[in-house]
Amino acid sequence: MKGAPIVVVVGAGPAGVAAARRLAEAGLRPIVLDSGPEPGGRIWRNTGSGAQGLPRLPGHDPERGRHERARFVEWRERIAFYPETTVIDVTRGRLWALASSGEVDSTPWDRLIVATGALDRVVPVPGWTLPGVVTLGGAQTALKTRGCAVGRRIAFFGTGPLLYLAAAQHLAAGVEVAVVGDTSRLRDAVAAAPDLLADPARLRLGLRCLRMLRRAGVPVLRGVRGARIEGRKTVEAIVLERRRAFWRFSCDAVATGFGLVPQTQILDLLDVPFTLEETSGLWLPLLDRAGRTSIPGVYAAGDGARPLGAEAAAMAGERAALALLEDEGSRIDAGRVAQLETTLARHERFARALARAFPHPRVLEAEIADETVVCRCENVTAGDLRRAVRELDARDVSEAKAFTRCGMGRCQGRLCGLSAARILAAIRNVRLAEAGRLRSQAPVLPMPVAARRVPAEDAA
Amino acid sequence: MPFTIDGEPWYGRVGDSLLSAILAARSDLGPLAPDGRLRAGFCLIGLCQDCWVRLADGRRVRACTTELEAGMAVLLASDEAAW
Amino acid sequence: MSGRLATEVAIVGGGLVGCSAALHFAHRKVPCVLLEAGRCGSQASGVNFGGVRRQGRALAELPLAERARRMWSRMDRLVGHDCEFRPTGHLRLARDEREMAELERWAKEAARFGIAVELSGAAALRARWPWLGAGLAGGSFCPDDGQANPRLACPLFRRAAAAAGAEIREGERVHAIERGPRGFVLGTEKGLEIEARVLVNAAGAWGSAIAALLGDELPSEAIAPNMAVSEPLPFRIEPGLGTAGPGVYLRQLPSGSVIFGGGRGVVDLARMRCRPLLESTLATLAQVCAIVPELARALVIRSWAGIEGKTPDDLPVIGASAKVRDLWHAFGFSGHGFMLAPAVGAVIVELVLDGHSPTSLKGLEPVRFAEPVPAPG
Numbered sequence: 058m059k060g061a062p063i064v065v066v067v068g069a070g071p072a073g074v075a076a077a078r079r080l081a082e083a084g085l086r087p088i089v090l091d092s093g094p095e096p097g098g099r100i101w102r103n104t105g106s107g108a109q110g111l112p113r114l115p116g117h118d119p120e121r122g123r124h125e126r127a128r129f130v131e132w133r134e135r136i137a138f139y140p141e142t143t144v145i146d147v148t149r150g151r152l153w154a155l156a157s158s159g160e161v162d163s164t165p166w167d168r169l170i171v172a173t174g175a176l177d178r179v180v181p182v183p184g185w186t187l188p189g190v191v192t193l194g195g196a197q198t199a200l201k202t203r204g205c206a207v208g209r210r211i212a213f214f215g216t217g218p219l220l221y222l223a224a225a226q227h228l229a230a231g232v233e234v235a236v237v238g239d240t241s242r243l244r245d246a247v248a249a250a251p252d253l254l255a256d257p258a259r260l261r262l263g264l265r266c267l268r269m270l271r272r273a274g275v276p277v278l279r280g281v282r283g284a285r286i287e288g289r290k291t292v293e294a295i296v297l298e299r300r301r302a303f304w305r306f307s308c309d310a311v312a313t314g315f316g317l318v319p320q321t322q323i324l325d326l327l328d329v330p331f332t333l334e335e336t337s338g339l340w341l342p343l344l345d346r347a348g349r350t351s352i353p354g355v356y357a358a359g360d361g362a363r364p365l366g367a368e369a370a371a372m373a374g375e376r377a378a379l380a381l382l383e384d385e386g387s388r389i390d391a392g393r394v395a396q397l398e399t400t401l402a403r404h405e406r407f408a409r410a411l412a413r414a415f416p417h418p419r420v421l422e423a424e425i426a427d428e429t430v431v432c433r434c435e436n437v438t439a440g441d442l443r444r445a446v447r448e449l450d451a452r453d454v455s456e457a458k459a460f461t462r463c464g465m466g467r468c469q470g471r472l473c474g475l476s477a478a479r480i481l482a483a484i485r486n487v488r489l490a491e492a493g494r495l496r497s498q499a500p501v502l503p504m505p506v507a508a509r510r511v512p513a514e515d516a517a
Numbered sequence: 518m519p520f521t522i523d524g525e526p527w528y529g530r531v532g533d534s535l536l537s538a539i540l541a542a543r544s545d546l547g548p549l550a551p552d553g554r555l556r557a558g559f560c561l562i563g564l565c566q567d568c569w570v571r572l573a574d575g576r577r578v579r580a581c582t583t584e585l586e587a588g589m590a591v592l593l594a595s596d597e598a599a600w
Numbered sequence: 601m602s603g604r605l606a607t608e609v610a611i612v613g614g615g616l617v618g619c620s621a622a623l624h625f626a627h628r629k630v631p632c633v634l635l636e637a638g639r640c641g642s643q644a645s646g647v648n649f650g651g652v653r654r655q656g657r658a659l660a661e662l663p664l665a666e667r668a669r670r671m672w673s674r675m676d677r678l679v680g681h682d683c684e685f686r687p688t689g690h691l692r693l694a695r696d697e698r699e700m701a702e703l704e705r706w707a708k709e710a711a712r713f714g715i716a717v718e719l720s721g722a723a724a725l726r727a728r729w730p731w732l733g734a735g736l737a738g739g740s741f742c743p744d745d746g747q748a749n750p751r752l753a754c755p756l757f758r759r760a761a762a763a764a765g766a767e768i769r770e771g772e773r774v775h776a777i778e779r780g781p782r783g784f785v786l787g788t789e790k791g792l793e794i795e796a797r798v799l800v801n802a803a804g805a806w807g808s809a810i811a812a813l814l815g816d817e818l819p820s821e822a823i824a825p826n827m828a829v830s831e832p833l834p835f836r837i838e839p840g841l842g843t844a845g846p847g848v849y850l851r852q853l854p855s856g857s858v859i860f861g862g863g864r865g866v867v868d869l870a871r872m873r874c875r876p877l878l879e880s881t882l883a884t885l886a887q888v889c890a891i892v893p894e895l896a897r898a899l900v901i902r903s904w905a906g907i908e909g910k911t912p913d914d915l916p917v918i919g920a921s922a923k924v925r926d927l928w929h930a931f932g933f934s935g936h937g938f939m940l941a942p943a944v945g946a947v948i949v950e951l952v953l954d955g956h957s958p959t960s961l962k963g964l965e966p967v968r969f970a971e972p973v974p975a976p977g
Binding site: 145146148153161163326435448449450456459460462465466467469498499500503504505506507508509510 | 646681751752755756759829830831832855857866875876878879881882883885886888889895896897898899900901902903904
């Protein structure tokens with residue numbers, strides 16, 4: 058006789074929380090694992106006491122986070138929530154997680170919803186490894202949850218809506234913004250404008266941020282074609298290149314980001330097929346509209362599958378949970394499914410418009426100078442990668458990794474993998490897909506040598 | 518909240534991460550890799566692994582995802598004698 | 601790729617053994633085609649531990665190991681690039697008196713082959729290598745052993761072989777072999793046909809299956825040695841380390857990372873895939889903490905495995921087939937073939953072309969599995 062299925066949700070951000078709630082409603086008592094101390098993910102996480110004196114920031118609603126966390130707590134009786142528990146490995150049917158105590162435990166699973174969120178995408182430029190350079194998301198997290206800025210005078214460099222949002226939030230918090238340097242051009246945004254109307258609220262927020270920056274007299278440079286961060290021990294200035302002219306802005310920190318990269322390590326370990334999205338250069342897991350992968354019992358939702366933002370993530374989480382329930386033979390609310398799918402389609406339309414408005418700056422990566430560090434963990438430069446192609450015939454990023462150690466360090470290629478592929482494709486003069494992608498290897502995040510297996514007790 | 522960096526006393530704020538507390542006191546975390554390059558955290562959300570530090574009690578922690586605790590003793594100076 | 605090729609020698613398997621054989625045939629101007637199902641070095645040859653040690657080997661392997669060790673010292677000249685070979689020495693550790701007795705036994709026997717090791721008791725061991733844990737019974741240090749980078753070695757052999765004139769075909773999985781009028785006819789899944797007078801079976805974990813296509817039954821199973829690596833740490837562990845009994849092995853790279861091996865991963869032979877097993881990694885790490893206690897605080901950042909053939913007696917099968925003329929086997933290295941492989945390729949070429957080799961393969965030849973076995977009952 059088969060009992061209730063063991064359902065595991067990895068990640069308690071908007072997608073994971075929404076999925077767990079829907080599963081709990083259906084009486085499935087999901088196991089929810091999250092590396093953070095509380096549910097809510099980065100977006101809805103508790104803003105610590107350090108952030109209490111903050112003025113209101115554009116696009117940031119601490120009340121919403123409080124509400125979402127409270128709703129999750131109401132369901133705590135029917136959800137097995139494990140905070141500070143990091144999934145480090147998974148096979149079909151079992152997963153292993155590391156607790157902050159250093160103990161590794163495992164659980165079998167019948168169905169798995171992966172909602173692991175995203176990381177800022179970065180493009181290496183000279184000086185990006187200096188202390189004082191952080192990701193846009195990192196700068197935002199420091200501000201929103203710790204109430205502290207990463208610098209007193211911050212330059213924002215990259216592209217995408219988060220570039221303007223993060224800059225405007227810092228401005229509102231009283232931090233000086235040295236410059237906003239965007240690699241996309243105004244005409245990209247103008248061309249995408251009609252489709253940006255798919256989400257009028259987010260479009261309005263973006264325009265509001267832009268207005269705030271303009272009104273404060275912050276230089277906003279669009280069409281940036283190159284950048285260099287200067288400083289001896291920490292950041293002292295950023296130099297932006299536009300129309301063959303160089304603009305130098307002194308600053309003590311740089312926040313940088315070019316959109317988001319889904320954290321797909323768990324899906325990759327499960328051998329879920331991936332496909333290259335040519336426009337963004339991102340490798341994304343193949344999913345149906347409901348979030349099913351082609352591996353039976355494995356679902357993906359949220360920014361960890363498709364970076365569409367928190368609102369869409371919550372809907373995708375719920376949609377994946379409904380798919381799971383349907384696959385378990387439950388009747389599900391067809392009206393709700395249609396509603397979710399319609400809204401998600403609108404979010405996807407908006408995301409495609411954003412990708413056109415803020416295209417990934419391929420040239421910046423393809424033409425990166427030989428001396429520039431690409432892999433910050435192992436200190437591998439673009440020149441090292443190109444030498445691996447010329448001298449050792451590295452044919453894809455996996456071979457380049459073997460020859461140069463690019464992507465072999467603590468972050469396991471999270472930060473450098475996409476840039477390395479672009480550099481490789483450019484010098485080999487092949488399509489990006491042929492440069493391949495770095496495959497994930499356990500542990501998903503570092504594990505102490507002293508990590509200990511807790512005795513298995515699920516041998517039923 | 519009192520804590521120390523290489524034995525020197527500092528004060529952090531309640532609600533600080535260990536990383537934000539250290540960076541309020543100084544601009545970097547010292548060298549992380551044996552090659553001596555200075556680090557100060559990068560992604561600040563627990564993924565880039567750039568902000569691991571040693572504590573005097575033997576623990577190693579990722580500073581950006583670790584809450585500051587009163588009395589924490591952080592060791593940042595490069596110490597060739599210890600792993 | 602479909603089509604038909606005629607050549608003198610066909611080599612099945614693009615691991616280090618196959619690539620070395622291709623390189624040595626090419627140096628002798630003998631036409632050869634190497635067929636690799638995936639990419640050269642994508643299994644155990646390319647992702648193994650990287651030990652270059654003679655210490656602890658079965659005596660039957662020592663003539664090959666001696667020759668291979670000489671080759672490693674001048675590998676850059678053979679393949680045109682540094683394989684990161686470093687003669688760091690190898691320290692074999694005894695955790696109890698029984699393992700210490702094994703170290704002493706091996707030292708005595710290896711002396712007959714001219715290999716000198718330095719035996720130390722517990723106190724001397726820790727005086728010389730103070731980072732070792734208490735509780736070790738002793739150790740044996742072989743100063744001329746070393747380490748190299750398998751991720752470089754196999755691609756470098758492939759490149760050198762191709763440059764010398766060998767034809768390397770990757771992505772060609774052999775699924776049929778027949779005897780033809782001029783030797784062997786090999787068929788690949790993609791429809792390529794290779795006609796060759798001589799066949800070298802260097803197919804690793806698939807070696808038994810390749811032999812079986814010609815009716816030559818040789819026992820082996822597929823294993824995937826399980827490995828993991830730490831973050832970079834200040835460099836301190838100069839020699840390669842291994843335990844005398846079954847256990848763990850580890851070495852530190854000049855860049856600071858420490859590589860740990862021990863236990864096995866999981867193999868899917870049909871899909872040519874394998875993966876490390878976290879349970880094996882954790883079991884290995886527990887032993888590492890006992891051997892080098894200070895590593896406990898370090899972080900493990902990656903684990904991996906590579907598919908390898910293992911024979912019943914843990915010795916490779918090298919030499920002429922006992923059943924099929926012009927078929928030569930070189931597989932089943934049972935988890936310790938990386939160091940030997942360059943020499944294995946050279947010896948196979950000598951045997952095929954000259955009929956003899958200065959290096960003895962006694963005890964490793966396929967004939968040992970061909971002897972009549974009494975029927976049960």
